[in-house]
Amino acid sequence: MLTSHDDSSLVVDKLCDQARGQNTLVTCFYFDFAAGMEQSAISMLGSLLKQMVSRMETIPENIWRAFREQRQFISGGRPQLVDIVRMLQVITSSRPTFICIDALDECVGVQRVRVLDSLKAILEKSPTTRIFVTGRPHIQGEMGRRLAGRTASVSICAAKSDIIGYLRARLGEDEMPDAMDAMLEAEILEKIPENTSET
Numbered sequence: 519m520l521t522s523h524d525d526s527s528l529v530v531d532k533l534c535d536q537a538r539g540q541n542t543l544v545t546c547f548y549f550d551f552a553a554g555m556e557q558s559a560i561s562m563l564g565s566l567l568k569q570m571v572s573r574m575e576t577i578p579e580n581i582w583r584a585f586r587e588q589r590q591f592i593s594g595g596r597p598q599l600v601d602i603v604r605m606l607q608v609i610t611s612s613r614p615t616f617i618c619i620d621a622l623d624e625c626v627g628v629q630r631v632r633v634l635d636s637l638k639a640i641l642e643k644s645p646t647t648r649i650f651v652t653g654r655p656h657i658q659g660e661m662g663r664r665l666a667g668r669t670a671s672v673s674i675c676a677a678k679s680d681i682i683g684y685l686r687a688r689l690g691e692d693e694m695p696d697a698m699d700a701m702l703e704a705e706i707l708e709k710i711p712e713n714t715s716e717t
Contacts (some may be wrong), residue, residue, distance in 0.1 A: 526620040526652045533616050533650075543609070545569040546618040549625045557625060559632035563602045566617060570609050578612070581605050603636045610644035622661075623653035630657070634664035641668060681711040 526548075533544045545566045549557055571577055584597070584605055597605075609615070617637070625633060637649055651661065662669050685707055692698065 526618065526650075529650055530618050533618070537616070541613050543570050543573060543613060543615040544618070545616070546620065549619070549621040549623075551621075551624040555626070557629070559629050559636060560599050560602065562619075562625075562629075562633060563599065563606060563636055564597075567602055567606055567609075570606070570615070574609075578608055580608055599632065599636065603639050606636075606640050607643040610640055610647045614646040614648075615644065616648050616650065618650045620652045622651050623657045630660070631664065634661060638665050638668075641665070678711045682707055685710060 526546075530544065530546045536542075537544045546569075547562050547565055549562075571581065584601055610617075617640075619633075622630060622633070641647055641649070653661075658669075658671055661671075689698070689703060689706070
């Protein structure tokens with residue numbers, strides 16, 4: 519799992535480039551800790567569904583039918599999670615699909631369980647669907663359990679030299695350079711990379 523939003527965006531851009539002109543769907547969702555209460559499993563999967571439908575030349579009849587039935591039952595309200603998952607299964611089983619989810623660790627715990635269980639249901643019906651997830655290492659075990667072992671993970675850590683280079687660049691942009699002496703700068707360049715590489 520990657521831990522950088524920038525890394526995730528690069529992957530999405532690459533997949534979109536490769537999918538251009540192909541019968542392939544690429545969707546993405548970015549979790550944000552600050553918006554945790556608004557980012558439910560329904561809103562996240564609904565966003566993926568909306569992206570998929572908007573990229574299709576024709577919308578499958580069973581998707582239209584599901585929306586019409588849902589409107590009749592709940593007076594135009596939103597579909598339920600099970601309905602969204604069913605629609606996603608229909609679409610993803612008909613063509614290769616990439617689902618990219620950034621910062622899954624920032625999703626509220628109970629919602630993360632629902633997201634992972636829904637993704638598992640989609641994978642079971644959609645053999646050509648691939649899911650790319652970024653997040654901190656502590657959710658790796660949960661992902662493995664919830665997705666029934668259908669995961670492969672890659673740990674990516676910044677090299678100490680990269681961190682030092684980044685810090686030097688940021689310190690060089692300081693609008694108050696006189697506020698820091700050479701000794702403090704040297705201490706920052708020594709301590710922060712050490713602490714970062716241990717986590």
